[in-house]
Amino acid sequence: MAYSIASGSLALSRSVLDRAADRRRDEEWLAKAWADPATQVAVVAKDKLQMTPDRTAVRFLQPGEAPEGIKVFLGIDREAGAGQTADGRAVFAVLVSTEADESYAGLREIGGVLVDREAGIAVNVIGLSNWHAVHTHCANCGEHTEVIEAGHVRHCPACGLSHFPRSDPAIIVLVTDDEDRALLGRNGAWPEGRYSTLAGFVEPGESLEAAVRREVFEETGVVVGTEIEYAGSQPWPLPSSLMLGFYAKASRFDIEVDADEIAEAKWFTREDLRALVEAGTMALPGNISISRRLIEGWYGEELTGSW
Ligand SMILES: [Zn+2]
Structure with a gap:
């Protein structure tokens, strides 16, 4: 595998302020x-x-x-x-x-x-x-919470519990097969021709690798083997996701989509992708997204055209 996201190219992952x-x-x-x-x-x-x-x-x-x-x-x-x-x-x-x-x-x-x-x-x-x-009210007792620590904590005066901002980890993965094709899926709510890498939230008690395997299998029926490589992360605070990007290699390639999650999934060669994007019949994830960077890291160069 050994694909990588061009370093420094991830919009929204470039914080330079000292949080002090x-x-x-x-x-x-x-x-x-x-x-x-x-x-x-x-x-x-x-x-x-x-x-x-x-x-x-x-x-x-x-x-x-x-x-x-x-x-x-x-x-x-x-x-x-x-x-x-x-x-x-x-x-x-x-x-x-x-x-x-x-x-x-x-x-x-x-x-x-x-x-x-x-x-x-x-x-x-x-x-x-x-x-x-x-989080205006305490999740434990329902009392109104107070803002403390310069806006970074909310404290409940009734039960004494402090509440901290959370980031919800979500994996996002570009899976390849034995011919180095990329697995991309289309959400049922999206228009025809719009594809992305697969993604989903990490569940309690689950490792990132297990989340990658579970999400890919649930959504597409494809089985991911032992090769899973971390590629980079991107905060997506809408409302509170932290996207953790991976490249992974499949060990079983047959696609059987879960219609509740995605409408369609396909293996794409680089030539397929280029032809479809150039013809305007395929749209890629937005330029600032980690999904786009994962696809470009596999493709080998920047692609034009997006949602
Ligand atoms: Zn409370």
Whole structure:
């Protein structure tokens, strides 16, 4: 096998901010950073960020300009020169409860546009925002929870339980056969000609390798053997997935799709893929997705055309 995703090419996996988790409980430092006009504040409504008017960058405010909402400390930009905090520029977000208007944009629109620093900020804060939205009450006792640790923990004053943001691991895999063809599937909800690699959530108590074998077999009837190689990961915080990418080799190749999961699955040669994409009868996953990178890693070069 030995395919790989071109390093550094995974949009949304390029976080460069120092999360400085040790500062989240340091109220004095946080207050000082919030008083610093060099500090940057992003504004987030649910899973969308407020953008600059040309929609190519996140709009950052000074703390004094920030609207009301849940204040989240995201980290320190060590590259940006010292603010009053002396160790770089602090970056915060405010999670507002108002609806996003046209000045906001979501990950699908901006994931491929943003520079690394902002893409990292976007996936972090959108994940946190989605988590806050559905954890206003304690899962243990039902009491209203309080935001602590600069927006990274919610605490229940009634039963004392702390609630932490979660990432749900999901495997995504490009499977090849003994002729080096790639197994791609089409979800029943997708239009004809739209294909992707196979994916699914990891279940409790399951290893990543077992999840790869189970998902591939459940969806297509294809059996994956012992060759499973990790290829890279991508946060996809809609609402909270962490996509773990693999290349795997099948040991039994007959396809029998589970109609509940996918409508169709096929083995594709590189020539098949090129011809179908060039003819416009096949659409590949979006440019920022790890699925697209897995397919291109197997194919050997970048492909054009997407959903
Ligand atoms: Zn509780």
